[in-house]
Amino acid sequence: MSSFDETQGRYNLAYERCLDALCTREKVLGPEHPDTLASMSRLAIALKGQGKYKTAEEIHQQALELQEKVLGLEHPDTLRSMSSLAIALQGQGKYEAAEEIHWQALDLREKVLGPEHPDTLRSMNNLATALECQGKYEAAKEIHQRALELQEKVLGPEHPDTLGSMNNLALALKGQGKYKASEEMQRQLAVVLDSQKNSQPPHPPL
DSSP: OHHHHHHTTOHHHHHHHHHHHHHHHHHHTOTTSHHHHHHHHHHHHHHHHTTOHHHHHHHHHHHHHHHHHHTOTTSHHHHHHHHHHHHHHHHTTOHHHHHHHHHHHHHHHHHHTOTTSHHHHHHHHHHHHHHHHTTOHHHHHHHHHHHHHHHHHHTOTTSHHHHHHHHHHHHHHHHTTOHHHHHHHHHHHHHHHHHHHHHSOOOOOO
């Protein structure tokens, strides 16, 4: 239920549900059980949704350390916590620290999941965003371009993640002062979005 609450923007309710689940699992399963650690990560994500990045960072760090101990460095849950920690750091403007962890998460996901896995592609975009926040637009552009090419291949040109990468690449190009290329990318994005909108069936009459 907490995940649904988050998608609806009900972060306070999501936080309460996550906290209840964490307390129950710690009591019943113990503090190092994988389900307990998953609840810990969910709690930190709910805190991020509330804008409480510092507290989220601390809980993600704790969850990550325990997951590395219990599950191993290359477990998908550990890698998700690694990525979430980097995002929490990024939310506080700690871009260099976030970049370092994003690189680590990307390298491990490419090794464990493969270069075309959706989680790997998300790590690419997360890393590129952290680079962009530091003004490293050329490096960000190269990674966004790579992610976009892979997402078009794996997910298709109209998938939301693909469209997000198109927008990210356009912003990176704009940051480099490549306004014409950025405008062209935004135009391509608009064409796809208009096509999706026009292809939706009309609402049935009431």
